[in-house]
Amino acid sequence: MTITEKIIARHSGKDSVVPGEFVECSVDLVLANDITGPLAIEEFEKVGAKKVFNPEKIVLVPDHFTPCKDIQSAELVKKLREFSKKYGVRFYEIGKAGIEHALLPEEGLTKSGDFIVGADSHTCTYGAVGAFSTGMGSTDIASAMITGRVWIKVPSSIKFVYKGKKNKYVGGKDLILYTIGKIGVDGANYKSMEFTGEIIRNLPIDDRFTMCNMAIEAGAKNGIIEVDEITLMYFEETGIFPADIIKSDEDTFYEDVIEIDVSDIMPQVSAPHLPSNSKNVDEYVDVRIDQVVIGSCTNGRITDLRRAASILNGHTIHSEVRCIIIPATQKIYQQALKEGLIDVFLTAGCVISPPTCGPCLGGHMGVLGEGEVAIATTNRNFIGRMGHPKSYVYLSGPEVAAASAIKGKIIHPDRI
């Protein structure tokens, strides 16, 4: 079996499972946010539930429209707060929180071998620490909050093996954009993406989060990376011990094995309006930009901020560009402050936003107007995603975004 199959088998009380089989699994963690949580709570109440299966295993994180941008969003967050008080479930208030998918691992809530469901499509992020985690809708989440169980169809797995020598400025974001470009936005629909190979074994944990985070952009049920020394070091920081180490069997069945030689991959940029429109950054000539966003559940971690700062240090943001930096959590913000990164950003002329999903989904804190163009380290560039239906979002890693902010157009970090 693969890691994913082993985790599913264990949580369904079976010795083994096979792809395509429907099973019922117990869950270790249930997550919802300020968009999906209120709807889950409504469903919870409609069913007439009186209690949750285990308050310790339910987490509510208001992060999309927080700090609340208007009365309606304040009402939605209030609903989460009240539910949390009534049923004793975890609620992360702003000031102690941040973007859910950066926050939960940081809090030590996502462990290898866990079965995690969240009412947010980017819940697949936690595969980076060897957990099976997947996004679901509000009704599934309501049902999981009540029963502690969900039904699932066991996914078949595709193994991605990354080899070769990584080029300068190529990180997890470039690898995953390239991969989605290769297989398409439904290239892994219903399936599990297992990331392996020597490149992955040497990839920092934050890059692994970025890769698993975007598995959903290829339609995948989950993305997963085997636990290794790098994961264990991260677990030490976040207080997880002992770690559950699950590996895929050597002779297990994969629906497909895709080998990727990273020597050919240069920093990637995905053009509007699909994440799969990825190309080498140098293929973009004179693409003028109005806004840069560095943050999100994909690339708002400390490693991302360090990389952005390394490019911005000593430079000034282009006079016709707004550059918005969003540390993903309170802790990341504080760490960036300690390391002097915030000073670099402020000196360069960036604006620093409190932790929020904000502009990634066109919510607030940097919405685009008609005809405006952004390059962002976020995860989706669909029509209207960051604002006006006639605005344009290019996706990249933090170095390319930072370099582009300096030049006012999409550019390779070596050319500033």
Next chain:
Amino acid sequence: MTLKGNVHKFGDDINTDYIISGKYKFKTLDMNELATHLMEDIVPDFYKKVKEGDFIVAGKNFGCGSSREQAPLVIKYAGIPAVIAKSFARIFFRNGINVGLVLIEADTDGIDTGDEIEADIEKGEIRNITKGTFIKSSVLPGFMLKIIKSGGVVNYIKENKEFKL
């Protein structure tokens, strides 16, 4: 269970942001209000073109993107009981079944906007009345059909007091 209605045809990779844009609209849980914004970023005033009982028919990977259940819900609230596509993104698929939206997989190349069609979801057959053609379609697993017939998983649990695969 048979459904009959007119078709609104869409292409591949229709994502949840197109179905209901994330930007302004998640500030409310009022699905009737949200339904008026259905598909508006890609087809302005789409909502006004929809009649009760119409179908959305699309290419591959319908519903990709976010996990927001608002996406299948607004389709249902707009009066559309079923979506037929070459394939569905998995979270959308779960959500659709859970809220009682009929989801049918079929080769949709021979179906166009304005066609009148009839779908038998238990037999797995679609009859294109306008074009006089038949198309085989997927049949949902038994427990999903039961959820659909109850009008969604919440009603199903209320009726059956429990949920079993």
